[in-house]
Amino acid sequence: MENFAKVLEMAQAYKPEMSRFLRDLIAIPSESCGEEKVVLRIKEEMEKVGFDKVVIDPMGNILGYIGHGQHVIAMDAHIDTVGIGDRSLWEYDPYQGYEDDEIIIGRGGSDQSGGMASMVYAGKIIKELGLEDDYTLIVVGSVQEEDCDGLCWQYIVNEDKLHPEFVVITEPTDGKIYRGHRGRMEIKVTTKGISCHGSAPERGDNAIFKMAPILNELRALHENLTDHPFLGKGSLTVSEVFFTSPSRCAVADSCWISLDRRLTAGETAEFALQQIRNLPAVKAAQAEVTMYTYERPSYTNLVYPTDCYFPTWLIEEEHPLCTTLEESYQELFHETPVLDKWTFSTNGVSIMGRYGIPCIGFGPGHEDQAHAPNEKTWKKELVNAAAMYAVIPMLYTQKYAAKMPETTENLLRVD
Structure with a gap:
C-alpha cells in the first residue's frame, strides 16, 4: 500500500x-x-x-x-x-x-x-x-x-x-x-524464634534454623510448578535473606526471606501463597507467608500503595x-x-x-x-x-x- x-x-x-x-x-x-x-x-x-x-x-x-x-x-x-x-x-x-x-x-x-x-x-x-x-x-x-x-x-x-x-x-x-x-509476585516468609546467649543455644529457639528446611522445600516446589504451552512454567526463587539477633553472640530471634515467584496461566496470588503455606516445613515452623506491598513516592511525591502482585x-x-x-x-x-x-x-x-x-x-x-x-x-x-x-x-x-x-x-x- x-x-x-x-x-x-x-x-x-x-x-x-x-x-x-x-x-x-x-x-x-x-x-x-x-x-x-x-x-x-x-x-x-x-x-x-x-x-x-x-x-x-x-x-x-x-x-x-x-x-x-x-x-x-x-x-x-x-x-x-x-x-x-x-x-x-x-x-x-x-x-x-x-x-x-x-x-x-x-x-x-x-x-x-x-x-x-x-x-x-x-x-x-x-x-x-x-x-x-x-x-x-x-x-x-x-x-x-x-x-x-x-x-x-x-x-x-x-x-x-x-x-x-x-x-x-x-x-x-x-x-x-x-x-x-508470565506474571509475578513478591512474597515474604517469616520465622520467629527466641534469642538467648550463643554460648547456650539450647535455651533459645533459632529462627534461622527453622528457616532451613523451608528453603529446601521451596527449591523442590519450584521444580513442580504449573506449566503452560505458550507462557511456559511458573518459577520460584529465594532472592533475599534477613534476620534479627541481639548480637553475633546470640541466637537469632527472627528470620525472613523474599521470594520472586513467576506466575503462569491459572496461577493466582492466593494460589501461590497457599502453595507455600501448605509446605510441611512452613506448617511445622508456624511461618508467616505474606505478600509485600509497594508504597514508595513518585518523583511528584505521590504515594499510590499496591500489593506486589502482577497478574x-x-x-x-x-x-x-x-x-x-x-x-x-x-x-x-x-x-x-x-x-x-x-x-x-x-x-x-x-x-x-x-x-x-x-x-x-x-x-x-x-x-x-x-x-x-x-x-x-x-x-x-x-x-x-x-x-x-x-x-x-x-x-x-x-x-x-x-x-x-x-x-x-x-x-x-x-x-
Missing part, C-alpha cells in the same frame, strides 16, 4: 532525529522515582514535533495526544531505568554512551527509552502524512515501572480515567510481536489486535512476523492483567540488553518501530475496530 511505503520512507528519514533524541534521553539519569528531568525532555520533543496536547499527570506520567477521534488507542513506554551497576563493567560512559551507524549504547537504550523515541517520531509521521483518522492516539511515558511494574497504569486507569480500546507496549521485542508474559496476561493469536499488528508488519516489511512472549514482566500486568484492556508488544531493542552493562539498541529497529506505531492506529480504525469483541470476557487474563 502506498501509505505504508511512505511511512517507512519517512521513518528512515527521521533516523538521525530519533537517534539524537534517544541519546538525550540516555544522558539524563532517570532511575525509578527520579524521572522528572527526562519527562520534561520528552515533553519538549512532543511539543516540537506537533503533538496536539501534552499532559503530565499528578503521578508524573507524561501523556501526549494525537488526533481527536472516537477510538482511543494508547502506546506505552516506561521512561525510568535501573541503575548502572558496576561502573567498571561499562566500556563506555553509561549516560554519554556511544553511537555509530548501526547502534547506540547507554543505560535505557533498549529498556526502554528507544520505544519512547520511536513513538514520538511516529506521532510526527502521522501528522506530516495526514494519517489521522477516527482515533485519538495517546503516547504514554510511564514512571516507576522498574520499581513496581503496572503501578503507573493503575493510576492512569483509576485516576486519570483513561480506558483505551487497546495498548501497544513498546518494551524491547527483538523485532517480534509479543502477546503475553499474568495473554492475548490470543486470533484476536483482532494481534491481527492488526501482524498485517501492519507484513505491509511495511513484506515479511511474516514472529509471535512470541516476554521473559520479563511489563506494564501489561495492570493494563490487561488487572483491567482486561487488550495489549500487545512491539518495541525496538532486545530483552537480553535489559539491565546489562553496555546496553545497546539498534537504529534500524528504532526506524521499524516508528513505522509500525504510525500505521497501527490507521489500520486498526479502518479495518479491525469493528471486529473487536464488545466485552473483554474472552480475553485470557489468567487470574
Whole structure:
C-alpha cells in the first residue's frame, strides 16, 4: 500500500532525529522515582514535533495526544531505568554512551527509552502524512515501572480515567510481536524464634534454623510448578535473606526471606501463597507467608500503595489486535512476523492483567540488553518501530475496530 511505503520512507528519514533524541534521553539519569528531568525532555520533543496536547499527570506520567477521534488507542513506554551497576563493567560512559551507524549504547537504550523515541517520531509521521483518522492516539511515558511494574497504569486507569480500546507496549521485542508474559509476585516468609546467649543455644529457639528446611522445600516446589504451552512454567526463587539477633553472640530471634515467584496461566496470588503455606516445613515452623506491598513516592511525591502482585496476561493469536499488528508488519516489511512472549514482566500486568484492556508488544531493542552493562539498541529497529506505531492506529480504525469483541470476557487474563 502506498501509505505504508511512505511511512517507512519517512521513518528512515527521521533516523538521525530519533537517534539524537534517544541519546538525550540516555544522558539524563532517570532511575525509578527520579524521572522528572527526562519527562520534561520528552515533553519538549512532543511539543516540537506537533503533538496536539501534552499532559503530565499528578503521578508524573507524561501523556501526549494525537488526533481527536472516537477510538482511543494508547502506546506505552516506561521512561525510568535501573541503575548502572558496576561502573567498571561499562566500556563506555553509561549516560554519554556511544553511537555509530548501526547502534547506540547507554543505560535505557533498549529498556526502554528507544520505544519512547520511536513513538514520538511516529506521532510526527502521522501528522506530516495526514494519517489521522477516527482515533485519538495517546503516547504514554510511564514512571516507576522498574520499581513496581503496572503501578503507573493503575493510576492512569483509576485516576486519570483513561480506558483505551487497546495498548501497544513498546518494551524491547527483538523485532517480534509479543502477546503475553508470565506474571509475578513478591512474597515474604517469616520465622520467629527466641534469642538467648550463643554460648547456650539450647535455651533459645533459632529462627534461622527453622528457616532451613523451608528453603529446601521451596527449591523442590519450584521444580513442580504449573506449566503452560505458550507462557511456559511458573518459577520460584529465594532472592533475599534477613534476620534479627541481639548480637553475633546470640541466637537469632527472627528470620525472613523474599521470594520472586513467576506466575503462569491459572496461577493466582492466593494460589501461590497457599502453595507455600501448605509446605510441611512452613506448617511445622508456624511461618508467616505474606505478600509485600509497594508504597514508595513518585518523583511528584505521590504515594499510590499496591500489593506486589502482577497478574499474568495473554492475548490470543486470533484476536483482532494481534491481527492488526501482524498485517501492519507484513505491509511495511513484506515479511511474516514472529509471535512470541516476554521473559520479563511489563506494564501489561495492570493494563490487561488487572483491567482486561487488550495489549500487545512491539518495541525496538532486545530483552537480553535489559539491565546489562553496555546496553545497546539498534537504529534500524528504532526506524521499524516508528513505522509500525504510525500505521497501527490507521489500520486498526479502518479495518479491525469493528471486529473487536464488545466485552473483554474472552480475553485470557489468567487470574
